[in-house]
Amino acid sequence: EIVLTQSPGTLSLSPGERATLSCRASQSVSSSYLAWYQQKPGQAPRLLIYGASSRATGVPDRFSGSGSGTDFTLTISRLEPEDFAVYYCQQYGSSPWTFGQGTKVEIK
């Protein structure tokens, strides 16, 4: 099983600032099958990024993903008020599918 470790656990930033979230895998993620999801309280997760760097339909271009192998990054270039949420990475290159523990982006 691939274990995903996200850091930091909490990121305290102000609107307009840049957010950089990290996801490290315990072994190489096959074919960069790495996704990022956003979850707001009381809502289902929303797909943001798949294939490590492809934006899902309707996702603003301030969200970008990068990385390969075992190290991946989600960057939000300029935080908007609606971006404050919890973000999860997920690997889907091997079974079982696994998620990181999440990074909470909160308003400073």
Added chain:
Amino acid sequence: QVQLVQSGAEVKKPGASVRVSCKASGYTLTSYYMHWVRQAPGQGLEWMGLINPSGGSTNYAQKLQGRVTMTRDTSSSTVYMELSSLRSEDTAVYYCARGHSGYYSEFDYWGQGTLVTVSS
């Protein structure tokens, strides 16, 4: 538009079973794998397993093997997740989620979630 609509909240006693449904619309159920993910209160996301609605084949998370069963009814475009021998640790919101493309895939559409509470 693609929609996954799940059944309502459940309260169960320890040792009982629960079945959660997920009705798909806006696409052909048999063309995409369906996954189940759960989230305990205040916790992260846990993958439970998947079903291929076309043939009914399944792949379950090892820790749930023997307690979870995923089925489908193609005539009503609905998939089901049944969890037996419930314990307090199974209290969670349960989500169905569609695989975007093929077997190894991210999840592009999610149901609204079903809260299952296990309490004596």
